[in-house]
Amino acid sequence: MRRTLYLIPLLVCLALLARAQSQINGTVQINSGGDIGIYNALTFNTGYVITPRNAPASNISFQAGSSYAGASNTSHVNGYAEKVGNTAFTFPVGDGTTLRPMGISPPPTPSSVYQAAYFGVNPASATLPAGAPFSTSSLGTGVARVGTSEYWDVNGSSAVDLTFTWNAASNLSTVVPTGIMSNLIVVGWNGTQWVKVGTGTPTTTGTLSGAGTITVSSVTPDTYTAYTFGTTTLQLAVTTNPSPVTVTSGTGNTVSLPSVLNPTGGTGPYTYTSVDPTTGVASNTTAHGIVNVNPTTGVMSYTSTPGYSGPDQATIKVCDSSSPALCNTVTVPISATLPVGSGSLDCSTAQILGVTPGTAGTGNLKLTVNVSGIGTFPVTISGSGMAVTTSPYVLNVTASGLQTFFIPITYSGAAFGATTITVGSSTCSPNLTAVTPTPLITSVLNLGPACAPITAATLSK
Structure with a gap:
């Protein structure tokens, strides 16, 4: 049976009577083995209901249909509160200094019993x-x-x-x-x-x-x-799967890592470091290039191996300014592309191979380019029924000086006439009307350089 207790220091009298509206106007102490039952409404004004924390069953119990109001930092249950019934409830618990309530959703049955206490x-x-x-x-x-x-x-x-x-x-x-x-x-x-x-x-x-x-x-x-x-x-929150960063091969490229990785949370400002993907130690080398990262601005400079075109990646560690720091390590994919090449097309040595006038088929365009700057050279041929086999056709040139290329072309069988050939920014415009094909011997293999030298020997019987 729930009992009414009158254990109030400082002579503040309180009676929590069953089925009567009650108030807390001073501190109430519940001893081990005792309890208080609330059957109607309880108002917290001042003071606390203190229960023994080593005896959860010695508590203030809010029975089905009861309620409370006025719980605050200066008036709440300092110890265990109990709820009986199947309605949602917020326990007015704290530690005698601060109210720190916790709540439950409706329990399953009218006889359900739950208890809660806060420990600061x-x-x-x-x-x-x-x-x-x-x-x-x-x-x-x-x-x-x-x-x-x-x-x-x-x-x-x-x-x-x-x-x-x-x-x-x-x-x-x-x-x-x-x-x-x-x-x-x-x-x-x-x-x-x-x-x-x-x-x-x-x-x-x-x-x-x-x-x-x-x-x-x-x-x-x-x-x-x-x-x-x-x-x-x-871990610091960052974009963990950033889109590839496209850079130009062989030249310095700057990338804003804050824009790519978008770090959030933690304590700013953030710092950025290029690290080895295996050891996590600071490193500025990648599989195909060099990265340098400004740790405070997050600007990354990437330079690929000259002439390299293809995928690469940089491993970046981002940290905040807290202690210990929150960090995250992210792989930034890089796509290295060759720059636009520069050079001049030698029109005097250009040849069209394997094409018979008036007969549709395929052939090759032989071109010699004096390359002054490595990179990409788009190639086109138009007029006289000719076109590159694959369009667009781009030469990826990784060496300078005189370079010779064979470009596959198609021929429709149309009459020869004005023709335009472009390689990069250079153009040749021959008129093929009066050009007569010259028969050539093809498929010649010169094996001399590949043969091992003969070593002198003496034959004896």
Whole structure:
């Protein structure tokens, strides 16, 4: 049977009578073995209801249909509060200095009983409830850090949604140093370590630096000994799969890493370092080039091996300014392309091979270019029914000086006439009307240089 207690220091008289409206106008002490039942409405004015924290059953119990109002930092339950029934409830609990309520969704039955208490101390230093202390360095999968300012004990045998509150003193900016609300989780002590609790994605309100709430779904309170806040990651949030950065081969190219990686959260400003992808040690070499990164502006300069065209990648470590720093390492894909080449086409040596006037077919365009700057040279031929076989056709030239190329072409069988050949910015415009094909011998292999020299020997019988 619930009993009415008159244990009020400083002679502040209070009577919590069953089924009568009651008020807290001074501090009420419940001793071990005692309890108070609230059957109607309770108003917190001043003072606290103090319950023995080593005896959760000795509490103030809000029965079905009861309610309360006025809970505050200066008037709340300093210890264990209990709820009986199947309606949602917010426990008006705190530590005698701060009100730190937590709530439950409607329990499954009218006889359901739940209890809650708030402890404003480091879980690692806790002495209660049974099973304490709760090491803040013993973390389960998916838990990167837990709070060191507070925890709750919540009791109940059926699954409900749990809502926990925080304020600036909860120091969640340290718990969740990324500053990203979605990294915040509720963790429970399973007897050996802190693990993430609830199903699905938690629902949050407020700000990490101020006050707020977090609700986790479908938790059976008795599964865990204590509850507090945690975070899923200590990594700085960045774009983890950035799009390839296109650069020009052989020349210095600048890339803004802040724009590519978009770091968020943590404490700015951020720093950027090129590292070896295997060891994580600072390094400015890639598979096909050199990178130099300004650590403060994040401007990356990349120079590929001269003449290289193709994929490469730089490994970039981004850190914030907190201590210890939050970091993340990202692979930035690079696509190196050759620059636009420069040079002159020698029109006097240009030849069209394998084409018979009036007969459709394929052949080759033989061109000699005096290359002054390596790079790309687009090639076209038009007129006289001719075209490059593949359009666009681009020569990737990686050496300077006189270079000879054979470009596959198609011929429609049209009459020869004015023809235009372009290679890069150079153009030849021959008129093929009066040009007579010259028979040539093809497929000649000169094997001389490939033959090994004969070594003199003496033959004897």
